[in-house]
Amino acid sequence: SCLFRAFRQRYGMSPMQFIEGERMKNARRLLKEGYSVRLVAESCGYDDALYFSACFKRIHGLSPLKYRQQKTASDN
Numbered sequence: 001s002c003l004f005r006a007f008r009q010r011y012g013m014s015p016m017q018f019i020e021g022e023r024m025k026n027a028r029r030l031l032k033e034g035y036s037v038r039l040v041a042e043s044c045g046y047d048d049a050l051y052f053s054a055c056f057k058r059i060h061g062l063s064p065l066k067y068r069q070q071k072t073a074s075d076n
Contacts, residue, residue: 024059027052031068032075040064 007015023044030040041052056064 020055020059024056027056027064028060028067028071031064032071034068037064 004015007018011018013021023046027040027044030043031037035043037053038049041049044052046052046055053064056062056067060067062070
């Protein structure tokens, strides 16, 4: 569609990729704040915490728990 092409041209990605990026940005913030993976998943629009964890790992190369451990360790 025209809208899809215009979005891709403007942002260099599909609308779904953009939405997933925003969800993951929010997830990283919530994980650093210490929220549970289940709560982070739900807050970011994922019905299934395991699916969220798989998506997070695919994008960041770490599980949500490992990500939080690394970030909290580097903040100290």
